Amino acid sequence: MPGAPHDFVMSGTDDLRISVLGELSVSDACGEVPLPASRKARALLAFLVTTGRPHRRERLCEMFWDMPDDPKAALRWALSKLRKVVDRDDRPRLIADRERVGVYGAGLSVDLHALRARLREDPDAMALAELEDAAERLGAVVLDGLDTAGDSAFRSWLMAEREDVAADRIEVLRRLARHPGASRTAAEKWRRLLDEADPEGETAPDAPPAARPAFEAADLRAHLRNQRIGFCTTADGTNIAYATVGQGAPLVKAANWLTHIEHDWKTPIWGACFAEIARDRTFVRYDERGCGLSDWHVDRLDFASFVDDLEAVVDKLGLKRFPLLGISQGAAVCIEYAVRHPERVSGLILIGAYAAGWRLHATVEEIARREAVRQLTELGWGTDNAAYRHIFSQTFMPDAAPDDLSWFDAFQRLTTSASNAARFQDAFGDIDVRHRLAEVRAPTIVLHAVRDQRIPVDQGRTIAAAIPDARFVPLDSANHVLVDYEPAWADCMARLRDFLTEVAI
Numbered sequence: 001m002p003g004a005p006h007d008f009v010m011s012g013t014d015d016l017r018i019s020v021l022g023e024l025s026v027s028d029a030c031g032e033v034p035l036p037a038s039r040k041a042r043a044l045l046a047f048l049v050t051t052g053r054p055h056r057r058e059r060l061c062e063m064f065w066d067m068p069d070d071p072k073a074a075l076r077w078a079l080s081k082l083r084k085v086v087d088r089d090d091r092p093r094l095i096a097d098r099e100r101v102g103v104y105g106a107g108l109s110v111d112l113h114a115l116r117a118r119l120r121e122d123p124d125a126m127a128l129a130e131l132e133d134a135a136e137r138l139g140a141v142v143l144d145g146l147d148t149a150g151d152s153a154f155r156s157w158l159m160a161e162r163e164d165v166a167a168d169r170i171e172v173l174r175r176l177a178r179h180p181g182a183s184r185t186a187a188e189k190w191r192r193l194l195d196e197a198d199p200e201g202e203t204a205p206d207a208p209p210a211a212r213p214a215f216e217a218a219d220l221r222a223h224l225r226n227q228r229i230g231f232c233t234t235a236d237g238t239n240i241a242y243a244t245v246g247q248g249a250p251l252v253k254a255a256n257w258l259t260h261i262e263h264d265w266k267t268p269i270w271g272a273c274f275a276e277i278a279r280d281r282t283f284v285r286y287d288e289r290g291c292g293l294s295d296w297h298v299d300r301l302d303f304a305s306f307v308d309d310l311e312a313v314v315d316k317l318g319l320k321r322f323p324l325l326g327i328s329q330g331a332a333v334c335i336e337y338a339v340r341h342p343e344r345v346s347g348l349i350l351i352g353a354y355a356a357g358w359r360l361h362a363t364v365e366e367i368a369r370r371e372a373v374r375q376l377t378e379l380g381w382g383t384d385n386a387a388y389r390h391i392f393s394q395t396f397m398p399d400a401a402p403d404d405l406s407w408f409d410a411f412q413r414l415t416t417s418a419s420n421a422a423r424f425q426d427a428f429g430d431i432d433v434r435h436r437l438a439e440v441r442a443p444t445i446v447l448h449a450v451r452d453q454r455i456p457v458d459q460g461r462t463i464a465a466a467i468p469d470a471r472f473v474p475l476d477s478a479n480h481v482l483v484d485y486e487p488a489w490a491d492c493m494a495r496l497r498d499f500l501t502e503v504a505i
Contacts, residue, residue, distance in 0.1 A: 015107040016088060018049050021115075021165070022140035026085055033085055040064045041078040043149035045085065045103065049110050050143075050161065051498055054095070054102030059502055064150050075101075111137070116168065120487065128181045131172055135190075138169035157501045160280060170198045229261060229293070232316035234308045236300060241293035242286035242313045246278035250322040251500070253277075254310050254337070255288035256330035257424050258415050262293060269397075269408065272484035276493050277325075281500075284322075286313045290420040301423045303431050306333050307340075314344070323347035323500060324442075328455065328480065329354070331463070332433045339439045347503050348444040348467075349496055352452060352480050354459040355466075357431035370429065378422040395454050397479045404483060437466035443503045444470040447492055454480035471499075 016033075019025045024046050026033040035042050044064055048055065061071030064078075079096055086093040086103055093105035115134060118126070126134075142162045147155060176182060176190040227245045234240060243261040264270040264285075277283050287294040288309050290301050298305075310333055314322075323346050326334030331353030338345040358370055397405065416424070444467045448460030457474065464472035473495050477488035 016086060016093070017109050017111070018045075019111045020046055020050050020143055021111050021137050022142075023144045024146065028088060033088075035085060036078070036081040038078065038081070039146060039149045040074075041081050043143070043146045043154065044075075044078050045082050046143050046146060047150075047154065047157070048094075048101065048103040049108075050112065052104060052110070052113065053498070054100035055502060056100055057096075057098075060101060062151065063154050112142070112165070119168065119172070120490075126175075128176075128179055131176050131179065135169060135172045135176060135193075138165055138172060153501055156280065160497060160501075163279060166197065170194065173197060227261075227265070230316070232312045234289075234305075234312040236305070236308070238289045238298050238300075238305070238309070239295045240286055240289065240309050240312055242284065242316070244282055244284050244317070245274075246281055246283045248281045250282045250284055250317075250319055251277060251325060252310075252314065252319065252322050253283070253285040253325040253327070254330035254333040255286050255291070255306070256326075256328045257288075257291065257428075258412055259285070259287055260292040260411075260415050261285060261287055263411065263414060269404065269411075269481055269483060273482070273489070273493070277496070284313065284317065284319075286310075290424065291416045296417055296420060301420065302427045303332065303336075306427075307336050310334075310337050311341075320344065321346050323349065323503075325349045325351070325496075326353060327351045329428050329431060332431045335433045335436055335440060335463075335467075338442050339436045342441045345442045347499065348440065348442050349499060350444065350446045350460075350463060351482075351492065352448055352455050352460070353446060353463050354455045355432070355434045355437060355463050356459075357429040359429035360432055370425070374422050374425045377425065378418055396481045397483060398453055399478050399486065400483050401485075434466070437463060438468065440467045440470075443499075445473060445495065445499045446470055447473045447475055447495060449475045449477040449479055449482070449488060451478035452480050453478060 015028055017027050019027075024035065024042050026035060026045075035045075044060065047060075047063070057072070057075060061075050065071035065074045079094060079101065082103075083092075083094050086108070091105060091107065093103055093108055095102050095104070115137060118130075119134065142165050143158060147158065150158075173190055173194040177187055177194050179187070179190075182190065227243050229241060229243045231239050231241055241261055259270070264274065274283060274285075286309065288306055289298045290296055294309075306329075321344055324334040324338065326332070326348070328351075331350040332355060334345075334348055334350065335355070338348055359367065362370065394405070397408065400408070412421075444464075446460050446464040446467075448455075448457045450457050452460075461472055464470040473492075475482070475488040475492055477486055479486065479488070482489040482492055
């Protein structure tokens with residue numbers, strides 16, 4: 001099945017327009033297209049076009065039909081009705097094979113996708129009338145009337161979509177309240193609506209436009225207040241600090257280097273990412289040994305001990321079954337844990353992952369460069385000269401804003417000592433879980449920046465190819481650590497959320 005598009009543009013040439021803002025509607029050049037009377041069939045169409053990608057038949061059956069209803073037959077019937085809606089002028093758009101179903105194709109547009117694309121292109125250049133229209137359209141209830149058309153996973157997905165639209169509207173209202181072309185009366189109206197939509201946000205009309213969506217500030221402060229920090233002890237006596245925030249089903253993030261559970265929420269790197277994840281889940285993360293609030297002075301600082309740290313946190317919290325999120329070397333920790341505990345791991349999300357450390361595949365020249373960087377780290381990490389730490393900042397986030405790179409330089413010093421920073425580099429070079437990949441049984445998605453300068457994208461592809469039925473998603477970025485104002489970050493977060501919804505974990 002061909003890949004589904006993710007960018008939609010509404011234009012006069014689109015011969016099939018789908019609206020999900022408000023009640024679901026479909027129109028063509030002749031006017032509105034009649035939809036099936038079945039709410040489940042309409043909800044199925046809405047789910048397929050809004051997510052913009054194919055889904056497994058089994059998952060769709062579970063999401064919309066109960067077992068006594070013969071879900072497979074019900075799905076076939078619904079698809080036969082939907083083909084009459086979207087397959088027009090001999091242009092098939094509902095694509096279904098034996099495993100997956102998707103709706104996409106040329107000449108098809110979705111109002112929400114088109115509006116978001118416009119907002120991300122150059123929002124500061126949008127005319128006042130265009131912003132006013134966007135505020136009105138985003139004020140509609142997404143897929144109004146379809147709340148109970150599917151199971152709890154569908155309702156969770158729909159709630160998340162509505163929350164995303166609410167956040168988009170807040171940003172549009174903020175721009176309207178500050179727009180120089182708005183009359184005084186209109187500006188007061190927009191500020192009043194903004195206060196109603198985001199009562200804890202910063203709404204000062206004279207403040208300069210933020211580089212990031214300003215609605216995040218209140219979210220991050222709330223998460224920081226609600227975070228719960230605890231400690232557990234590993235088998236070798238190491239104290240590991242962990243944190244939980246949010247409500248709902250758990251999602252556990254394996255530790256990766258350069259974290260500090262007290263400071264992460266305030267960072268331009270992790271804050272928005274963690275807030276997005278914790279919107280509708282209990283988000284669990286921890287500082288691995290040698291880092292953050294966990295013990296720094298430890299005898300063991302190697303891959304086996306990193307897996308021990310994860311096991312200790314999960315056991316302390318008494319978690320029975322959960323998805324795992326692994327970033328960078330944390331992905332290898334997730335893979336090893338998933339193989340050891342298949343009954344616990346319901347899914348794997350791997351970002352910027354590698355299965356084999358640099359010593360196992362690097363050239364002689366690359367090994368020499370790594371050893372030189374290690375020595376510089378040991379000598380200069382703890383000094384006031386940020387140049388030593390800047391080596392890492394540039395390779396982790398070459399496309400980040402200068403202020404973010406400066407922040408990252410300083411943050412590194414907070415997370416660990418110079419000697420531990422060098423020890424971490426040694427430990428990462430020796431990681432090897434290649435022999436474990438074929439043993440993974442959990443549903444897996446692998447996301448990787450295509451121009452990653454820290455971990456080449458081929459290493460992510462290798463993992464996805466070796467794990468049974470794993471899905472690989474390339475991200476249009478050069479950053480090993482994604483920043484929240486680049487399009488790849490939004491793409492990554494959307495794929496993560498869709499994956500969790502699809503596999504119902």
